Amino acid sequence: MGLERPVKESKMCTQLNNKQLIEESLNRYYSDGIREALGQVPFNFVITDPCLLDHPIVYASQGFLKMSGYSTEEVVGRNGRFLQGPDTDRRTILKIREAIREEKSCQVSILNYKKNGTAFWNLFHLAPVFSEGDGRVIHFVGVQTPISKFSRSSVTSNVSCSRPNNCPAFVENGLFNHHTSGVIYFGSCRRELCREFSVDLGHSGLYNSLAEEDNADLEEEPACEAKESDKQRAIAAATRILFELTQFSKHTGKTVLDKRSNSADLVRVAPISSSLSIALNRIHQSFVLADPHLPDMPIVHASNLFLQLTGYSRDEILGQNCRLLQGRDTDQAAIAQIRQSIVAEQCCTVRILNYRKDNSSFWNLLHTAPIRNASGKVAFYVGVQLDVTGIDEDEHRDKGTSPHMKQLGAVGAVRVAVRSLHGVGSSR
Template sequence: MESSGEADPAGQDQDRRLAASLTARYSDWVLEALDELPGCFLLTDPSLAGHPIVYASRGLATLTGYARREVLGRNARVLQGAATDRAAVAGVREAVRAQRAHQVDILNYRRDGSPHWVLLHLAPVFHAADGRLLHFLAVQVPIAAAARRPPCRAAAAMFAACREEARVDEDFPCASHAGKVFVDMDKRGLGAEEPRVASDSEKEKAMSTANSIFSALNRYSKLTGLVVCGKRCDSVGIQALSSSLNLSLGRIKQSFVLTDPHLPDMPIIYASDAFLSLTGYSREEILGCNCRFLNGPGTSMEVLEEINQHICSEQACTVDQLNYRKDGSSFRDLLHVSPIRDASGKVRLHLSQVAFHIWVHLDVGTKHDFNGLTPEVWQLGAVGAVRVAVRGLSASGSLLRPSQ
């Protein structure tokens, strides 16, 4: 067994292997650059067995008490504990499975077993050129406690004694039980585990930290030629629309995108100028992305499931959804999704034909001139215009560029 203060060759070898997850994809200087960044954050590699932590910032030790060597190679669930909300964990797992960004207020645990609330900002790191998932970034911002009246001295002394007793119990073999006792005592006593909600400033801090990390990854990856982004921007395999169809679609002034249901993950293959203005993204940033890149904290999973069911049954639907712009601001999105059939009326087509789904977006918080129409009927106008363009051009076989 290794004696105190001696080097651990096996541990150092593991550190080098995990660091290669970053240095092989970016450059040898990326670790030093990340070390200079403030804040508490992790990078994990989903391509490695167990989805381990491959980088831990210096801020992690300050926030959690864990030294870097204690978390490298382990799954990020090491930071969770007995009272961590299972629904919150399930939301994180679903975001990882779907390879999308996610924010959640979650109860984590420090190395000494004490619980603390953090805003967890999870973001996938994609290769900008081919859309490969490289890493997951996990930023943790501590959530400040709401102001409350301090307990009386007698009560404070009693609860302090309870917490000290829990710490003593942790030295006994039944460590998991001791941890549970510690959490339960805190909840009954000082109410420290009451749910906390991140403030706007804490959310902005998480976004700012994430942006700084993405900038560092790109800045120190020039030698490898790698550019990363937080959205899947893979345009490989996307069918190129003909100039005639692009011209016809460009005349439609509503905010909408077209997706291809026959390609993996239903990527966006066309975005209107009004949609770019609504969301703040450039056309290059979203072509090839799934429409889920607009989702964020508060986006209803039930509504997303409703949309998926209608897409699978080739039916139209209209929903009210919370979505997000590029700058992180949210908007209430009246969203209409409808299949677009070719001249034969089919949605599932042969290789020589093309079919789409249209997603018409409307920010219900902004004033619009619908020319006396309801918002729903106004959205159907965009669907009708796209159908006319697609069916007219599909009959002449000019939906795709000739090279396709």
């Protein structure tokens, strides 16, 4: 069919953009040499980015790779759920998820699985990394310490393989990767979730909970308790990693800290919570979220597709007013229409000429809408962009129903996310 090649090229472009974003995740905040410095840290750990789609791993230490049996290519870009298996306790995953929601450290013992299917008890220590400038969580550090001596001798007899014998080989060979086919497999081949266009509010991103029905009738298995010396060693490892990140961030002028700063910048742009950011990142649409309660109504969240459309980086767009996209030929009547809808707390759809970072123009079918919190008050305004350059307005009205419906779907997804998660773990 005539559309096959453009669709294929679009997917390839998206994959390239994802790889670039993952590569830039460390480069954006830390100076050259950060990977070499982290390579000298003798611990098993990963660094994840909650600002990217599906909260992927952006760095994995050699110790982690040796412990898990995976290669760098098999780990970086993937969500940490691939270490889970059929006997991983859902309640423990929920503890990790809550820690991410509340943007705090946590330490749990969890049953994980290596690439060859071998189960092992893992002392998992999670620590957030905060930006000093705006207080956002930009990374999480996850330290893994295998627990060598079990407190219960029967643990290993109950769990030996993460994948059932009848599970297709293609599942074990990498369908856990979030870049593939829009289907996620959790631990075994029969748990799946279609995510062509959805907001996964039930998951933290770093670890997804297993299907509730699988554990509904099971009693909670006591976790394998780690030694106190192992717990202290994990804390020391996280402290060492955070020290390296802090040192290398100072050279870029984007200092990171192990706790949220009380700097004046937080008054200008209050960060949204990591859990809300993760949920918003699952919405596959170009959009921004602006806060009407802050001076000049700054952008507080920008989707990856918005960054690709406009050419701006996340650091360049956060804190800016949406007028950044306006130019000399932008219709003032359209701008006035948008402003009037904001004052009236109403939705608005306009076709407006906007400009990218490189000053190239594009026709933007912009849909704005107020986003209310659980109490019914307007918390944010969302602006969903659709590039309609080269498409006649009448033609778009006749044939463009589906793209506009996607815009409305994105607004609905944002509303669900904000009502469920706004204020969880934030500094407001």
